[in-house]
Amino acid sequence: MSSALTITTCVVTAGLLVRMVIAGFITRSDVVFSWPMFSDPSYCYFELTAETPTGSGKKINFWDYAISMDLSLTEAGAQRFLDYLREVKSMHVHGRVIIDDARGSYEMRVIDGYLVD
């Protein structure tokens, strides 16, 4: 192996090792090398109804829109879903969201697509 390749390999390796230590054991929140399994679990349970022109409510199921089971659905994530229904689907949504995270389990009302304490 040429000396240039040896030096490159050693420098890249050292850089990766430093990155792994910082991401895995210090910041623990980076995209790569942090492995934050279960570090900040948060779950949302939606009970949403959209207004329809006929006046009858249409139930909204979050999982019809998501890729797959999401194990880190935060309050911000819940609001993002409501933003989507309001901005893209033009839905007027009401109901409630139960959020279970590090603070415990709490309920928030949904009024016309917005989370309300």
Add this chain to the structure above:
Amino acid sequence: MGIWWIDAVSTAFDMRVPALPSNLFRIGVAVAVLWKFTSEQFCGAWHYLDEGSYVRFCYVNAHPRGPFRSVTFYRVAYVAKWVAAAGLFLDIGPQICALVLAGWFALEIGYDWKYHTVFLMLACAILSVDGGSGSILRPDRLLCLLDTDCRHNLVSTATTWVWPKWITLVVVTQMYWASAYTKVRLAQFRSGTTLVKLSRSLYLNRPLLRHWEYHLPKMMVNYLILAPADVCRRRWAVVAWATIVGEAVLPIGLATPVLPIYYAAFIFGAIMHTGFTAMHQRKLPPFGIACLAAYLMIIPVRG
């Protein structure tokens, strides 16, 4: 037997090792990737980033300049990932294919971040610099592989650069130790509360999911989910501590130069990943397969 990963460092990675582990790693990662892509294809992955979809809404919010804003680019990349996965499996330009797959996963975590996708990305990045991962297990060597003498000669003479093997050991070790470190710092995880909430979320949401993702055995539901919360927590706490200890000890077993200890660690890791997969049977098999392939990659060898 010396310790290969110490020899690798002491020679500044200017060392060759048998290529069979690399070949097994390539096949294992290719199977994992093909499994993942097939599973996602059946769940409508082709349409994930269509105009008006929720996934697209989240992606554009998080990455206003992301390349997948273009549906055409997403579709081209989607086809490329399938071609690359097939190429990696069949050993048609495996390094280029691995690089394409690493690039795909780097983009995929932009709209669907999952830690096992990150692991597959790293595995593919490692394969992209491993020139010997296609030297043994390939279709045109099939006749040779079926012949005992030819196979023995091929396996005993084929070698590859040690660095991909070394960095695989480091990635596997870092993943398990960082994960164990995070878990052991979390009182919620140690007490079993996290796993109680996780299992209940899986149980409550399962009937609402659009596609089949997992099945929870009745015994598990009765024993670990529907039992009183305190009882469930105590039971899950045992699992939580077993996971922490397992993740902390496993890399040591895999890095040992003593083959029986390595094999014991391999079996222990396989059991642990089977346990993880039991919680989510659709999403986690590719991760388990890729991890086992990584274990094969780091089997003790003579440098």
